Amino acid sequence: MKKLLMTMQLAAVLLTACTSNNDMEQQIDELYNSMTQEERIAQLCSMYMDDLFDDEGQLDTTKCRQLIPNGMGHFSQYASQKPREPEDLRNRVAQLQTWLKEKTPHGIPALFHEEVLSGINTRGATIYPQQIGQACSFNPELAELKTQQTATAMRKMGGILSLSPMVDVCRTPSFNRLEESYGEDGYLSAVMGTAFVMGLQQGDLKKGVGACSKHYLGYGGGGNASEKELMEEILMPHETMIRWAGSKAVMPGYHAMNGKAVTCVADSTILQDILRNYLGFDGMVVSDYTAIDQIPGMDSPIEKAAAAINAGNDVDFPHGDNYKHLQAGLDQGLVKPEAFERAVKDVLRYKYRAGMMDKDAYLYSTEPIVLDTPEERQTAYDIATQSVVLLRNDGTLPLDEGKSPEKVFITGPNANTMWAMCGDYSFPAMSYFWKKVTEDLDHPHVVTLLEGMKDRKPSHMTITYSRGCDWTDTIETDFKKGGDIRAWEYDILHRKVDAGEKADKQEALRMAKEADVIIACMGENVMLCGENRDRQGLRLPGQQEQYVNDLLKTGKPVILVVFGGRAQVVGDLAERCSAFVQAWYPGEEGGHAVADILYGYVAPSAKLSVSYPNTEVYEPLCYNYSAEQDPRVQWPFGFGMTYTTFEYSNLKIEKESATDGDGVTLSFQVKNTGEMDADEIAQIYLSPTSNDQPLRPIQLQGFARVSLKHGETKTVTAKLHAEQFGYYDQRQWHIDPGTFVVKIGASSADIRLKEQVTLTGKPVKKPLREYYFSNIRIN
Numbered sequence: 001m002k003k004l005l006m007t008m009q010l011a012a013v014l015l016t017a018c019t020s021n022n023d024m025e026q027q028i029d030e031l032y033n034s035m036t037q038e039e040r041i042a043q044l045c046s047m048y049m050d051d052l053f054d055d056e057g058q059l060d061t062t063k064c065r066q067l068i069p070n071g072m073g074h075f076s077q078y079a080s081q082k083p084r085e086p087e088d089l090r091n092r093v094a095q096l097q098t099w100l101k102e103k104t105p106h107g108i109p110a111l112f113h114e115e116v117l118s119g120i121n122t123r124g125a126t127i128y129p130q131q132i133g134q135a136c137s138f139n140p141e142l143a144e145l146k147t148q149q150t151a152t153a154m155r156k157m158g159g160i161l162s163l164s165p166m167v168d169v170c171r172t173p174s175f176n177r178l179e180e181s182y183g184e185d186g187y188l189s190a191v192m193g194t195a196f197v198m199g200l201q202q203g204d205l206k207k208g209v210g211a212c213s214k215h216y217l218g219y220g221g222g223g224n225a226s227e228k229e230l231m232e233e234i235l236m237p238h239e240t241m242i243r244w245a246g247s248k249a250v251m252p253g254y255h256a257m258n259g260k261a262v263t264c265v266a267d268s269t270i271l272q273d274i275l276r277n278y279l280g281f282d283g284m285v286v287s288d289y290t291a292i293d294q295i296p297g298m299d300s301p302i303e304k305a306a307a308a309i310n311a312g313n314d315v316d317f318p319h320g321d322n323y324k325h326l327q328a329g330l331d332q333g334l335v336k337p338e339a340f341e342r343a344v345k346d347v348l349r350y351k352y353r354a355g356m357m358d359k360d361a362y363l364y365s366t367e368p369i370v371l372d373t374p375e376e377r378q379t380a381y382d383i384a385t386q387s388v389v390l391l392r393n394d395g396t397l398p399l400d401e402g403k404s405p406e407k408v409f410i411t412g413p414n415a416n417t418m419w420a421m422c423g424d425y426s427f428p429a430m431s432y433f434w435k436k437v438t439e440d441l442d443h444p445h446v447v448t449l450l451e452g453m454k455d456r457k458p459s460h461m462t463i464t465y466s467r468g469c470d471w472t473d474t475i476e477t478d479f480k481k482g483g484d485i486r487a488w489e490y491d492i493l494h495r496k497v498d499a500g501e502k503a504d505k506q507e508a509l510r511m512a513k514e515a516d517v518i519i520a521c522m523g524e525n526v527m528l529c530g531e532n533r534d535r536q537g538l539r540l541p542g543q544q545e546q547y548v549n550d551l552l553k554t555g556k557p558v559i560l561v562v563f564g565g566r567a568q569v570v571g572d573l574a575e576r577c578s579a580f581v582q583a584w585y586p587g588e589e590g591g592h593a594v595a596d597i598l599y600g601y602v603a604p605s606a607k608l609s610v611s612y613p614n615t616e617v618y619e620p621l622c623y624n625y626s627a628e629q630d631p632r633v634q635w636p637f638g639f640g641m642t643y644t645t646f647e648y649s650n651l652k653i654e655k656e657s658a659t660d661g662d663g664v665t666l667s668f669q670v671k672n673t674g675e676m677d678a679d680e681i682a683q684i685y686l687s688p689t690s691n692d693q694p695l696r697p698i699q700l701q702g703f704a705r706v707s708l709k710h711g712e713t714k715t716v717t718a719k720l721h722a723e724q725f726g727y728y729d730q731r732q733w734h735i736d737p738g739t740f741v742v743k744i745g746a747s748s749a750d751i752r753l754k755e756q757v758t759l760t761g762k763p764v765k766k767p768l769r770e771y772y773f774s775n776i777r778i779n
Contacts, residue, residue, distance in 0.1 A: 027357070028348050031106065032341070037327055038070040039105055040344045044309075045320025046074035049092060049112070050081045057088060059095040064103070071104040073347055076289075076318035078112040079122035079157060080430055083443070086124065086157050086369040093158025097363050108348075109356045109363055113161040116150050116200065116209070117180055117425040118587060119380075124443045125153065126376040126588065130423030131165065131192075132565060133387030133584030135182035135609035136640070138681045138703050140195035142383050147199030149376050151209040156365035160354050161210045162200060163251060163286075164425075167193035167237035168214075171620035172221035173613050176534040179423050179565025179585060181220060183609030184622045184637065186233030187700045191773060193237040197245035205248070206355030206362060213238045215253030215288065217270045221620045223255050228694070231274075231728040239279055240772050248283030248350055250275060252313060254291050254483055262307065265291040271312025278731060279768070284350045286315040290485040292322045301325045306334035314343040372444040377589055384586040384593030386679075390604040390641040391612070396557045396578035398600025398643055399517065401458055408461060409515035410450050411468040411508050411551070412522050412561075413544070417499060418446040420521065420563040423585035424530035432526050433492065433533070444588055449521055449561070452591030456599055464515065467501055468508030468551075472542035477527050478534040487532035497525050505547065512554045519598070520548050520577075524564030538569045538616045545573060552576055561594065567612045571634070582612070600643060603678035605705075607640035607747065623748040627687065627697035638683050638700075638747035644674025644710065648682070648744055648752035659735045659761040663721040663771075668744050668753055670716060672708035679707045682716055684774060685743040686724065689756065693738055694727045698748060702774030716778055721771035725759055735764040 032040070052063050075096070079089055093112055101107040115121040118128045128134070128146050137143075154162070169189050170181040182189040193213065202208030218225060222234035241247040252264035252271065264270060265287050275281045292308045293301075305322040306329045316323035329335035355361050390397070399405055414420035418441065422428045428441040447455075450465055457463055479493045487493065512518050522544045528535050539545060540562075551558050557578035562568055565585060574580040581604075583594050596602040611623050614634035621630060623637035653666035670680055684702035688695040701724045704716045720742070726735040737759050744753040 024349070024352050028345055028352060031348060032345055035106060036070065041323065041326050042068070042070045043073035043108070043344055043347045044315050044323045044326070045072065046076045046315065046317050047072060047319055048081060049075045049078045049096060052096065053092060057092060059099060061099065064099055069104070071100055071106070071108050072110050074315060074317070075110050075112045077114055077121065079114045079120060079159060080427060083123040083431070086122070086153070086371050089122065090157045090364050090369060093364050097158070108351065109361065111161045111351065112159050113163055114154065114159050115425045116147070116154065116162040116164045117166065118423055119150055119426065120154050120159070121425060121427050121430055123427055124371040125427065126372045126380055126444065127422055127426045127428070127446065128380045129383045129387045129587040129590065130179045130565065130585035131182055132179045132609060133586055134383055135188060135192055136389050136584070136606035137383060137386035138188070138607060138705055139386055140191050142379065142386065143192050143195040144199035146379055146383060147196050148202060149379060151200045151202055153369065153371055154209050155207065155362065156367070156369045158364035159209055160356065161212065161249060163212050163214065165193055165196045165211065166214050167241065168218070168220040169222050169234050169237065170220035171622045173567055173610065173617045173621055174538055175220045175566070176529055177220060177424070177531055178610070179529060180425065184611060185609065185624070185700050186236040188609060190237040190240040194240045194245045197241050197247045201246060205353045206358070210249055210350070210354060211241065211247045212249035212251050212286065213241045213247055214251035216250050216264065217253070217274070218257060219253035219255050223257050224259070228728055235274070236772070242279055242281050242283070243768070244772065248353060250281065250283065250285050251288050252285065252291065254288055254294065261297060262311070263291065263295055265313050266295050266307040266311045268311040276312065282349070284315065284346045285313050287313055287317050288484070289318045292316055293485060302329045302332065302334060305329050309343055310336050310339045314346045380587045381589035381593055384590050385596060385602045387584060387586055387606050388594055388597055388604055389582040389606040389608055390579070390597070391582055391635050391639070392574050392577065392580040393641055394578045396517065396559060397598060399598055400600040401460065404460070405516040406460060406462060407515045408453070408463050408517050408519060409512050410453060410463060410465045410519045410521065411512065412520045413467065413469060413471040413499065413503070414449070414523050414525070414563045415465065415519070415521035416448050416450040416467070416501070418442060418448065419497060419525040420449065420523065421446050421586055421588065421590040422526065423565055424526070429526045429530070433530065434486065436492065438498070446588045447591030449591045449594050452595035453598070455592065456595045456601065458599070464511050466508035466511050467499065467503040468505055469543055469547040470499060470503045471525050471528065471544070472496055476535045476541055478536055483532045493532065495527065497527050505550070509550060509554065512551055512556060515556055518551050518554070518556050518558045519561060520551055520558055521561045521563065522548065523562040523568060529565040538566070538613070540568055540570065548573055548577070559598065567610055569613060569616055571614055603643045603676050604640065605642055605679035605681065607638050607681045608635060609637070611637050624696040624699050629749045636747050636749035638745065639749070640681070642678045644672055644676045644678045646680045646708070646746065647671045647673045648746070651744060651753040651755055653742060653755045653757055655756070656758050656760055657722065659722060659737055659759045659764045661722055663719055663724070664742070664757050665717070665719050666742060667715055667717040669713055670706050670708065671713040672710050675710050677709045679705055680746070681705050683745050683747065684718055684720070685745060685748065685751070686720070687741040687743060689739045689741055694729070698743070700748070702776060704776045704778055706778055714778055716776065719775040721774070722759065722764070723769040723771050724774065726769070733766045733769050735759065737761055737763065
């Protein structure tokens with residue numbers, strides 16, 4: 001964590017110096033003034049690269065002269081349109097960039113963008129675990145390594161901008177895109193999102209890939225939050241990505257804030273007042289795909305374009321269908337000239353920052369490109385092992401030789417399928433959902449749990465398998481308008497995944513009776529959770545719950561392993577199973593990772609990044625709403641079991657600090673008191689001591705991932721900055737004197753140590769926080 005914070009601070013200094021470069025601003029002004037209106041408008045639009053190439057992969061220059069004579073600002077999802085080899089993609093980018101530089105009036109290269117949520121959204125690229133699982137690792141160093149690997153490969157292929165990460169603080173357990181987020185906590189989301197940016201941008205936009213924080217602001221459960229919650233917590237990940245990590249692109253969400261008549265892409269309060277005026281953002285704002293089309297109460301593209309650009313949105317994705325009419329909007333007096341100039345200059349500024357206007361611009365690589373390297377697969381595996389949460393265990397796990405289960409029966413719809421591993425915005429999922437591709441998607445190879453269990457099994461063990469039941473018997477996907485208009489097509493939403501294998505329940509139950517242990521692999525798939533996809537409830541889909549009950553009737557120990565993009569309500573089913581594992585979507589190496597945890601080769605270490613409900617919840621839910629655990633929660637935020645035990649002790653803390661001082665230093669010890677090496681995620685929370693203090697009843701303010709051999713003790717030292725005791729009010733950050741409780745816990749509901757600390761002095765007001773994260777040292 002300390003290394004990450006130092007890197008953030010260095011990058012922030014460097015990028016701030018870049019943005020204040022007067023020479024760059026002068027060059028932007030001169031370029032803007034020399035451009036025609038047609039060229040300026042082109043910089044605010046986008047299109048798909050494939051529309052300009054023939055079937056042999058050659059650039060059709062006739063189409064270029066017809067469609068992009070004045071250049072083009074952006075190319076949408078350039079790497080995922082069709083399955084292509086990375087060097088083929090690079091060669092197409094090279095042809096297009098060369099044509100733009102040589103054949104358009106000012107030779108301005110285009111920004112090629114792609115989704116990189118769990119790796120590059122292209123065939124053959126590493127599929128890392130989905131973000132909701134990675135958040136459970138509480139490991140920003142691995143998050144940074146993942147995107148560093150992603151950026152290196154993507155930049156070679158000509159990609160300069162990503163439309164990732166999603167840092168919505170998602171507090172509605174039923175939200176169908178919760179899987180893309182880092183969960184319900186603003187602090188954890190900010191740490192992980194900022195690490196994502198640091199790795200992706202690599203401290204230099206001229207070499208790395210630019211990040212884009214989305215969906216600004218409050219998508220997934222925060223859009224109706226109070227101003228205080230919005231500004232303190234929901235905004236925090238965007239704020240740290242922008243102010244600490246130097247992110248220079250933002251994407252507004254499809255939603256509307258607090259019942260407003262306009263959606264975020266046309267909401268000047270969040271795009272101008274908060275983003276530019278309050279946070280000081282000077283980057284580029286890009287629309288989500290078809291978001292401008294969906295601005296309510298407007299019929300014509302001219303009106304929609306004017307509403308978006310006047311409010312602060314710069315670019316129209318994916319086609320520029322509305323911004324093509326900007327000139328008409330200017331002529332009719334609907335588009336403000338100053339808003340138009342701002343938008344064009346924001347795009348040009350981004351291109352200067354990315355080095356695209358330099359003589360030696362790095363637009364793509366000429367060297368061979370290899371995707372899914374051994375190093376990348378190792379990172380995917382490491383993240384997966386740290387993402388899987390053990391929520392219940394009666395001692396059945398691990399399946400090591402000491403327990404001697406000779407016959408293990410594996411069953412369920414998610415036991416032998418890539419769809420247990422691949423979350424939304426991975427190439428297989430995007431190809432399946434959007435393009436209805438069902439064949440030849442296993443690139444790179446995705447290890448199923450059945451495969452992983454067989455690969456890793458002890459020599460004495462026999463593994464049998466029968467599917468037993470399907471995900472659903474009927475089409476369960478719940479169609480709702482919203483999000484990308486392209487998904488509203490009937491044939492896209494009204495289908496269910498064909499597993500390609502028979503589910504024979506009677507055969508499976510016969511095999512289950514002959515086993516020593518049953519592993520039941522349940523949960524969601526690509527059609528049951530994701531953008532535009534939902535289902536009728538949060539209990540296990542279809543007949544899965546009944547099937548698990550039938551397995552339990554055999555009297556054999558049942559290990560329930562659930563895959564999916566959100567917590568699924570299992571209630572007493574988990575209590576009746578011998579163990580319950582929440583595996584999320586663990587990526588291409590998920591089969592090996594989950595198997596290694598079940599066998600005990602790796603101790604589980606993940607902790608929940610969301611409150612896990614025991615009933616269906618369709619409204620915001622968060623651990624920090626109350627000091628007492630919500631009765632609707634089965635397992636609290638920060639909870640996770642392992643195969644050993646930990647003891648916390650010896651809390652030492654500075655009892656007083658000034659409101660205008662450096663903050664509070666504390667230390668405590670964690671000891672592994674069990675028999676197995678493991679990691680513990682120690683969490684630092686802050687609570688008020690009286691109801692009149694304007695703070696959350698409990699709030700995460702730091703964490704440490706501590707690796708301990710059995711019997712080993714380590715000391716965690718943390719510094720909590722004065723700002724972390726503060727609160728937002730009326731566009732300022734306030735730090736008041738008072739007494740607070742610092743809590744050290746194994747989860748938000750399992751506090752092991754606590755001590756009071758007092759801030760003294762006069763109240764302090766600051767326009768913005770200077771520090772967001774605690775400094776952590778482990779020795």
